[in-house]
Amino acid sequence: MMAVVAEAPDIDLAAVLDGPPRDHNRSRVSLVGRILLYVVLVIAAALVLLPFYWMVASSLKTNNEVFTVPVQWWPSVPQWENYVTIWVKSDMLTWLKNTLFLSVVVTALQVFTGSFAAYGFSKTRFPGRDVLFLAYIGTIAVPWQSYMIPQFILFSKLGLSNTLWSIVALQAFGAFGVFLMKQYFDTIPEELSEAARLDGLSEFGIYRRIMMPLSVPAIASLTLLMFVTTWNDFLGPLVYLRSPDLWTIQLGLRTFISQYNAEYALIMTGSVLSVLPILIVFLLGQRYFLEGIATSGMKG
Incomplete structure (x- = not known):
C-alpha cells in the first residue's frame, strides 16, 4: 500500500502573531476616544449650565455679593x-x-388646531392638498414684524387690544404645529385609517380614537414647545397688553428691573421663578419630547 502523506496547511505566522495586538490596540483606541468624548460632553454641559447655576446662586446673595471680584x-x-x-x-x-393662563390656553389650542389640520393634510385626499400644505408651511419664513402693524389694527377694531384674548388669538394657530403633527401622522400606517373607514368610523372618529392616542410623543413635543414659547414670549404681550393687571412675567420682570435696577439679587430671584415652571414641565415631558422629535421625521 502506498502511504498517503497529508500536507499541513500553510500557516501565516505573521498574521497569527499580529492579530491579537491589533485588536487590543483597536479596542484601546476606541476606549480612549470614548473617554475623550465624555470629557468634551461634560465640559460642554458645564458651560451650558454655568449661567443657570450663577443665576440661582446670585438669587441667594446680597446685592454686594452678586458682582464681587473675584x-x-x-x-x-x-x-x-x-x-x-x-x-x-x-x-x-x-x-x-x-x-400660566396664556400658556395653557394657547398650548391647548395649538395642539388641537395643529393636529386637526395635520390629519387633513396627512390622511385625506383633496385637490391641491400638497400645494396648500407647502403654502401654509411657507408662512413660517414670514417674520411676524412684517405684518405686526396691520394685525394690531385689526385686533384693535375687534376690541381685542389690551386683553389676554389678543395673545390667545395671536398664537392659537401655527404652521409649525401642523408640520410637526403631519410628519408624525405620516408614520402611522394608512391601513388603520382604511380599516376604520370600512367599519363605518367617521373622519373625526378616526382622528379622535386612532390618530391622537397613537401620537402621544408628538403631542407631548408640541405641548412642551408651545408652552415654553408662550411662557417666554415678550414682544406679543409688550404690544397688546398695556394694563399692569394683564402683564405676563416677562413684562413684569422688565418693569421690576427698571424700578429696582440696583436690586440685583431680587432680579435674579425673579428670573429663577420665571424659569422654574418651564424646568418642571420639561423634566416631566422630556422622554416624550425626545421620542416625538426623533420619530417626527420618519416615514412609515
Whole structure:
C-alpha cells in the first residue's frame, strides 16, 4: 500500500502573531476616544449650565455679593428671604397667573388646531392638498414684524387690544404645529385609517380614537414647545397688553428691573421663578419630547 502523506496547511505566522495586538490596540483606541468624548460632553454641559447655576446662586446673595471680584460662586450666608421679598415688592402672583393662563390656553389650542389640520393634510385626499400644505408651511419664513402693524389694527377694531384674548388669538394657530403633527401622522400606517373607514368610523372618529392616542410623543413635543414659547414670549404681550393687571412675567420682570435696577439679587430671584415652571414641565415631558422629535421625521 502506498502511504498517503497529508500536507499541513500553510500557516501565516505573521498574521497569527499580529492579530491579537491589533485588536487590543483597536479596542484601546476606541476606549480612549470614548473617554475623550465624555470629557468634551461634560465640559460642554458645564458651560451650558454655568449661567443657570450663577443665576440661582446670585438669587441667594446680597446685592454686594452678586458682582464681587473675584466671583463668589456660592453666598457666604444664603439669603432665602429674597424669595419672600420678591412677592412683597412685585405683583408676581398676577404675572404668574396671567402667564400660566396664556400658556395653557394657547398650548391647548395649538395642539388641537395643529393636529386637526395635520390629519387633513396627512390622511385625506383633496385637490391641491400638497400645494396648500407647502403654502401654509411657507408662512413660517414670514417674520411676524412684517405684518405686526396691520394685525394690531385689526385686533384693535375687534376690541381685542389690551386683553389676554389678543395673545390667545395671536398664537392659537401655527404652521409649525401642523408640520410637526403631519410628519408624525405620516408614520402611522394608512391601513388603520382604511380599516376604520370600512367599519363605518367617521373622519373625526378616526382622528379622535386612532390618530391622537397613537401620537402621544408628538403631542407631548408640541405641548412642551408651545408652552415654553408662550411662557417666554415678550414682544406679543409688550404690544397688546398695556394694563399692569394683564402683564405676563416677562413684562413684569422688565418693569421690576427698571424700578429696582440696583436690586440685583431680587432680579435674579425673579428670573429663577420665571424659569422654574418651564424646568418642571420639561423634566416631566422630556422622554416624550425626545421620542416625538426623533420619530417626527420618519416615514412609515
